[in-house]
Amino acid sequence: MFVGLPPFQQLVDAHWRDVARLAAAMAGPREGDDVAQEAWVRALRAYPSLTHAGNLRSWLLTITAHTAxxxxxxxxxxxxxxxRPPEPAADLAPLRDERLWEGVRALPARQRQAVVLHYVGGLAHTEVARALETTPAASRRLVSDALATLRKVLGTGPEEG
Amino acid sequence: MDVASALRRLDVAARPPRLEGGDVFYVVHDAPIGTLVLAATREGTLVACSYDAEEAVTARLAAHLSPRVLREPQRLDEARRQIDAYVTGRRRAFDVPASPVLATPFARRVLGELARVPYGSTTTYQAIARAIGAPRASRAVGHALGANPLCIVLPCHRVLRTDGSLGGYAGGLAAKRRLLDLEGVA
Known part of the structure; x- marks a missing residue:
């Protein structure tokens, strides 16, 4: 079956920064590096069996979120x-807005995946829904619940946008 | 703090992944004769030495061999070394394994004839057409040579027009001229 997949290196060149950002948002900057690396290894392994070449960026970011x-x-x-106690949040130091990222990492898994895929990865709700095997409406709910939690943690009120 | 825009702004110091498990490896090589894309399989068989752009060559590799195409320069160090030695007159033949898997079956017949054209000599499009039993196909022979996936290694630059003019060359006529000069061919 010929599906016209682009050379894998093209994906790496185009998306490695976004994968790194998403991995860092999900797992923190230190572990994020390992998560990104593992996500790329998984993607490379699965790549030839993809049945279509549509929206490869979304596919990569989904793998990254699952890997995290x-x-x-x-x-x-x-x-x-x-x-051992879970790793403290000290490894978040290189990120600005430490409390925000700490809050992101404390979110329930699906909320965290949804909010990170949507805002850090820039995926539309339809794509987030596909990644999480749910509906766009559920994706919207997960994201707005996540934002509400984060605002509470950070002590900021609801905002526009 | 606007949570949503803080999430959007996230920036991290990161580096590109280090990947293993590719099937085809390539490098964009600035050779003394021009920019070449060299590619080899995991087994080390050279499958491309092309003047075409990186995007075009890697798309061909992905379509014909495997989409697991990775830029891994060190896999092509020996091929690069031999190409550079060849185009600077320090080498006359190649001893890296090479295969024209990116060529069509017809083009492979054409490229196969190049083995009979030794260093320092030339042939013509028409002579090759006759040799493969398609005497009227010299134009198709020209196309096949123009799409040579292993330029320099399979010496399509040794093929001229019957009137002695250069004909064409994927790397430009200046490169063809230079390769022929190197071999002492007028």
Missing amino acids: LDAQRSRARRDLAAA
Whole structure:
């Protein structure tokens, strides 16, 4: 089956910065680097079996969001096994607005994926919905719940936009 | 703080991924004769040495071999070294494995004839057309050579018109002239 996939390097060149941003938003800057790397490895492995070449950026960002959650789960398991407390938020220091990113990482998984894919990744609600296997309306709800939580955490009132 | 726009603004210091698991590797090489895109398979077989643009060559690699095409210059170090030695007159033949897998079956027959044209000699489009049993196809032979996926390595620059004029060359006629000069062909 010929689906006309572009050379993978073209995806890397066009999207590696966005994948890195999304990974950092999901997992924090230090772990974000590993998440981005793992997301690219997964994407490269799966690439030849894609059945269409439509919206590859959205496909990459979706893989990145899923990879970040997997990494978080396996780290939680490791921390539990080692009876260590979860990693403190100190690794957020290189990011501006530390409390914001700390708040993002504390969100429930689906809210975090939705808000990060929508605002950091710039995906439309239809694309976020596809990534999370839900409806655009549900995506809208997840994003607005996430924003409400973040505003509460940051002590800012509701805003326009 | 506007939460939504803070999320949009996120910027991080990051670096491109280091990837393993590609099927085809390439480099854009500034050779003394011009810019070339060289590509090889995982096994190290050279499949492209082209004057065409990076986008065009990598799209061809993706369509014909595998979409897992990665820019990995070190995989092509030996091929680069040999090309540079060749175009500066320090080498007369190549000993990297090469295969014209990007060529059509007809073009492969045409390119196969180039093996009979040794360093320092030339042939014509028409002679090749006759040799492959298609005496009236010299124009098609010209097209096939023009799409040579392994320029320099498969010496399509040694093919001239019957009247002795240069004909065409993917790398430009100045490059063709230079390669022929190198071989001492008038």
